[in-house]
Amino acid sequence: MLESKPTPVVGIGLDSCVIPIRHGGLFLVQSTAFFYPLVDDPYVMGKIACANVLSDVYAMGAVEVDNMLMLLSTSNKMTEKERDTIMPLILQGFKDCAEEAGTAVQGGQTVINPWLIVGGVATSVCTQNEIIIPENAIVGDVLVLTKPLGTQVAVNAHQWLENPDRWNRIKSVISEDDVRKAYQRAMNSMARLNKIGASLMHKYNAHACTDVTGFGLLGHAQNLAKHQKHDVSFVIHNLPIIAKMATISKACGNAFGLLQGTSSETSGGLLVVLPREQAAAYCKDIQAQEGYQAWIIGVVEKGGRTAKIIEKPRIIEVPAKDTEGELW
Amino acid sequence: MLESKPTPVVGIGLDSCVIPIRHGGLFLVQSTAFFYPLVDDPYVMGKIACANVLSDVYAMGAVEVDNMLMLLSTSNKMTEKERDTIMPLILQGFKDCAEEAGTAVQGGQTVINPWLIVGGVATSVCTQNEIIIPENAIVGDVLVLTKPLGTQVAVNAHQWLENPDRWNRIKSVISEDDVRKAYQRAMNSMARLNKIGASLMHKYNAHACTDVTGFGLLGHAQNLAKHQKHDVSFVIHNLPIIAKMATISKACGNAFGLLQGTSSETSGGLLVVLPREQAAAYCKDIQAQEGYQAWIIGVVEKGGRTAKIIEKPRIIEVPAKDTEGELW
Numbered sequence: 001m002l003e004s005k006p007t008p009v010v011g012i013g014l015d016s017c018v019i020p021i022r023h024g025g026l027f028l029v030q031s032t033a034f035f036y037p038l039v040d041d042p043y044v045m046g047k048i049a050c051a052n053v054l055s056d057v058y059a060m061g062a063v064e065v066d067n068m069l070m071l072l073s074t075s076n077k078m079t080e081k082e083r084d085t086i087m088p089l090i091l092q093g094f095k096d097c098a099e100e101a102g103t104a105v106q107g108g109q110t111v112i113n114p115w116l117i118v119g120g121v122a123t124s125v126c127t128q129n130e131i132i133i134p135e136n137a138i139v140g141d142v143l144v145l146t147k148p149l150g151t152q153v154a155v156n157a158h159q160w161l162e163n164p165d166r167w168n169r170i171k172s173v174i175s176e177d178d179v180r181k182a183y184q185r186a187m188n189s190m191a192r193l194n195k196i197g198a199s200l201m202h203k204y205n206a207h208a209c210t211d212v213t214g215f216g217l218l219g220h221a222q223n224l225a226k227h228q229k230h231d232v233s234f235v236i237h238n239l240p241i242i243a244k245m246a247t248i249s250k251a252c253g254n255a256f257g258l259l260q261g262t263s264s265e266t267s268g269g270l271l272v273v274l275p276r277e278q279a280a281a282y283c284k285d286i287q288a289q290e291g292y293q294a295w296i297i298g299v300v301e302k303g304g305r306t307a308k309i310i311e312k313p314r315i316i317e318v319p320a321k322d323t324e325g326e327l328w
Numbered sequence: 329m330l331e332s333k334p335t336p337v338v339g340i341g342l343d344s345c346v347i348p349i350r351h352g353g354l355f356l357v358q359s360t361a362f363f364y365p366l367v368d369d370p371y372v373m374g375k376i377a378c379a380n381v382l383s384d385v386y387a388m389g390a391v392e393v394d395n396m397l398m399l400l401s402t403s404n405k406m407t408e409k410e411r412d413t414i415m416p417l418i419l420q421g422f423k424d425c426a427e428e429a430g431t432a433v434q435g436g437q438t439v440i441n442p443w444l445i446v447g448g449v450a451t452s453v454c455t456q457n458e459i460i461i462p463e464n465a466i467v468g469d470v471l472v473l474t475k476p477l478g479t480q481v482a483v484n485a486h487q488w489l490e491n492p493d494r495w496n497r498i499k500s501v502i503s504e505d506d507v508r509k510a511y512q513r514a515m516n517s518m519a520r521l522n523k524i525g526a527s528l529m530h531k532y533n534a535h536a537c538t539d540v541t542g543f544g545l546l547g548h549a550q551n552l553a554k555h556q557k558h559d560v561s562f563v564i565h566n567l568p569i570i571a572k573m574a575t576i577s578k579a580c581g582n583a584f585g586l587l588q589g590t591s592s593e594t595s596g597g598l599l600v601v602l603p604r605e606q607a608a609a610y611c612k613d614i615q616a617q618e619g620y621q622a623w624i625i626g627v628v629e630k631g632g633r634t635a636k637i638i639e640k641p642r643i644i645e646v647p648a649k650d651t652e653g654e655l656w
Contacts, residue, residue, distance in 0.1 A: 017435040021394045021453045024352040028453060032397045032437055066349045069360045069449060071399070107345040109360055114442040121397065121449050125349045125356060 016056035018131060027126050031056030033213075034071055034119020038155050038266060039187050042086045046093025047191040049118040052213065052267035054101055058198035059211040059270060061132030062124040068098050070108035073117035090118050093191075101193055132201055134208035135229045137273040141207055143234055143298035144279050146197040146286060147189050147269025148318035149217055150245030153256050154179075154186035155266075157248050173251045178244050181320035185242050190267040196289050197270045203285070204278040212268030218261030221271060221307035233303025234273075236261065240295045240316040261309045273300060293318070344384035346459060355454050359384030361541075362399055362447020366483050366594060367515050370414045374421025375519040377446040380541065380595035382429055386526035387539040387598060389460030390452040396426050398436035401445035418446050421519075429521055460529055462536035463557045465601040469535055471562055471626035472607050474525040474614060475517050475597025476646035477545055478573030481584050482507075482514035483594075485576050501579045506572050509648035513570050518595040524617050525598045531613070532606040540596030546589030549599060549635035561631025562601075564589065568623045568644040589637045601628060621646070 016031035033053050037045050050068070057065060072090070074083050098105050108120065124130075157179045160166035194211060201209060210224040217236070225234050239246075239259065249258035256263040274282055283294040295316060344359035361381050365373050378396070385393060400418070402411050426433050436448065452458075485507045488494035522539060529537055538552040545564070553562050567574075567587065577586035584591040602610055611622040623644060 017395065019395050019434055022392060023354055023453060023455065026351055026354070026453065028394050028451065030395060030397060030435055030449075030451065032399065032435060032449065034399070034437060034439060064350060066356050067345065067347050067358060069358060071360065071362070106347055107358055107360060109362060109447075111362060111445075113445070117439075117441070119437075121358075121360065123356060123358065123451060125351060125354065125453055127351065 016060055018060060018133070021125070025128065027128065027131060029057050029060050029062045029124040029126055029131065030121065032119065032121040034117050035266070037116055037118070041187070042089035043093040044187050044191055045118060046090040047097040048187070048267050050094040050097035050120060051191055051193050053120045053122050055194045055211040055213070055267060057122045057124050058194040059209050060134070061198055061201050061206070061209070062126050062130055063195055063199045064126070064130070065101060065103040065122050065124045067107070067123045068103055068105045069121040070094055070105045071117070071119045071121070072108065072110040073113040073115065074110065075116040076112050076114055078116070094118065094120065097191065097193070101195055132206055132209060134210060134224060135227050136207040137228050137232050137234075137300050138207065138230055139232060139300055139302050140276055141273050141300035142276050142279045142296050143221070143236065143300070144272045144274055144282060144294055145212070145217070145240060145269050145297045146194065146272070146294040147192070148240045148242045149263065149265060149268070150182070150242035150258060151186040151190055151266050151268065152264045153245040153248055153258055154182040154242055158183035170248050170251050173247050174244050182242050182244055185320040189242070192292070194270050197272070197286055197294070200282055200285050201272055204274055204282040206272050206274050208273040210271050212265050212271055214264050216257065216262040216264055217271065218307060218309060221261070224271065225305045225307040228305050231302060231304065232300050233305065234298055234307035235301055236298035236307065236309045236313065238295060238297040238314045238316055239309070240297065240318050243317045243319050246315050246317070259313070259315070269294070344388055346388055346461070349453070353456065355456065355459060357385050357388050357390045357452040357454055357459065358449065360447065360449040362445050363594070365444055365446070369515070370417035371421040372515050372519055374418040374446060375425040376515070376595050378422040378425035378448060379519055379521050381448045381450050383522045383539040383541070383595060385450045385452050386522040387537050388462070389526055389529050389534070389537070390454050390458055391523055391527045392454070392458070393429060393431040393450050393452045395435070395451045396431055396433045397449040398422055398433045399445070399447045399449070400436065400438040401441040401443065402438065403444040404440050404442055406444070422446065422448065425519065425521070429523055460534055460537060462538060462552060463555050464535040465556050465560050465562070465628045466535065466558055467560055467628055467630050468604055469601050469628035470604050470607045470624050471549070471564065471628070472600045472602055472610060472622055473540070473545070473568060473597050473625045474522065474600070474622040475520070476568045476570045477591065477593060477596070478510070478570035478586060479514040479518055479594050479596065480592045481573040481576055481586055482510040482570055486511035498576050498579050501575050502572050510570050510572055513648040520620070522598050525600070525614060525622070528610055528613050529600055532602055532610040534600050534602050536601040538599050540593050540599055542592050544585065544590040544592055545599065546635060546637060549589070552599065553633045553635040556633050559630060559632065560628050561633065562626055562635035563629055564626035564635070564637045564641065566623060566625040566642045566644055567637070568625065568646050571645045571647050574643050574645070587641070587643070597622070
């Protein structure tokens with residue numbers, strides 16, 4: 001749909017673009033995304049939007065972000081008081097997350113619209129060795145995932161607490177308390193930066209990476225597989241999922257596609273292709289630096305640049321609290 | 329509202345940001361803007377949005393744009409047929425305009441929303457001498473404007489042709505034909521790139537520049553004045569306005585603020601501060617290269633970093649057709 005000039009190193013098939021620029025053999029890495037509110041805490045929503053915008057740049061291995069722009073639309077259906085309460089919190093969350101990432105928001109635009117929108121643009125100008133072109137997976141590599149799946153299910157289940165019709169359908173399989181815990185875990189996960197995971201890709205010689213967002217684990221794995229230089233395919237054996245979310249998904253007749261890998265994630269983890277002998281150390285290093293688990297979820301086999309989940313994948317129930325610290 | 333790190337050379341008081349980056353003494357120049365449709369031709373609307381996004385970068389003297397992102401929202405109130413007809417035309421207009429500017433659209437996002445939105449991001453990575461920091465106006469300089477004012481009035485008047493209540497209020501002062509001509513002239517003007525005007529700023533030693541958009545001529549002049557290093561003020565004597573638009577504005581009780589310089593413009597011209605002895609040559613060069621007139625509209629005096637329009641400015645009626653060629 002969108003054409004290229006000069007030829008980008010990475011096209012828009014992946015969520016960010018990597019473009020050679022005129023000066024000093026440098027590359028421009030950019031990503032943009034915007035979102036409608038999906039959590040009820042405006043400050044956290046700002047953080048999530050920022051983390052997700054940055055995530056596409058991190059997936060390319062670029063960890064130094066030179067600038068962020070913020071795109072906001074206030075809703076014309078909010079009262080003045082609602083607007084003056086909510087918008088500054090979203091803005092603050094976005095800014096704080098950018099600061100945590102070592103960058104800053106310098107520019108943007110705010111408009112008025114029926115729906116509230118929050119999004120942005122991340123830009124990094126990099127040398128070639130700061131970027132990992134995601135195309136070098138080889139047979140024998142393994143797949144690592146750095147955040148659990150199930151954010152969409154958790155966010156929806158939490159909304160259903162206010163909707164008796166919906167809640168009645170799942171209340172026999174999950175308690176209100178478990179829904180709240182899963183929702184907290186999802187918010188925490190979505191607001192967490194993929195920066196350390198990206199930075200460690202260089203240390204452990206990653207061969208390719210994508211982040212997991214709107215197309216779900218399988219969608220992004222397939223897209224990444226398509227971009228590989230070698231005749232490989234990705235086979236996923238394990239699905240780390242926020243505790244109880246697989247149960248809810250089943251109770252809803254798999255409407256989310258969570259176990260099929262097609263459930264949308266917001267600000268999901270990195271799916272990293274690593275040499276088998278480095279993968280465990282990569283996961284351990286993330287755990288040491290961030291207090292969060294990462295998981296080896298699959299292998300790279302010979303194949304036709306496709307990705308699949310095996311018929312009965314192992315579900316790893318990720319406890320609502322799998323970290324020592326708290327993000328906020 | 330938005331804070332800076334590292335300190336940008338130009339903050340968001342002006343519509344684009346100029347930020348020193350880590351590599352090679354280079355600067356990142358970025359701007360973003362988005363719009364709701366204001367003309368009834370989707371292809372031209374795409375061009376206008378692109379020209380306006382680029383305009384903020386051009387105002388900094390940067391003429392080589394490394395990348396553009398496009399941000400689109402389709403409206404959920406359009407039928408599938410409307411969407412499939414309109415959106416590709418907007419996209420094509422935007423892309424064609426980017427190509428005309430010597431750059432390309434590589435990345436972006438499309439969402440669904442009640443209102444159609446079209447916008448984007450322009451990014452240029454520049455050496456210092458490619459940028460004109462807009463702060464060096466000195467007493468004796470003159471102000472040049474490169475496009476006529478009155479786009480908002482023309483667009484509104486054209487809409488009123490379909491609205492008998494509104495049309496009855498102005499039909500005694502303007503013919504339907506003149507409204508259509510003014511509207512064509514406005515579309516042509518809004519879709520025109522400010523690239524040549526920007527490029528010639530280097531040749532003729534411009535001291536400062538801004539583009540004229542949402543805050544109108546006076547708003548942007550005041551903003552530019554505020555950023556000057558020296559004790560100067562801008563005094564505007566002449567208002568070049570698309571033919572008959574001043575008449576309409578008066579007939580509407582100055583509701584637009586056109587003669588006060590506060591009428592919004594979309595993708596307006598550059599307001600350039602030039603040495604007096606270079607200004608005429610600058611205008612002549614634009615005319616020679618583009619076939620469009622530019623106007624000396626004011627002077628730089630000693631003052632307190634403010635801008636004003638004199639009490640009875642001279643209205644320059646810009647004919648609907650002041651060019652040999654056609655933009656499309």
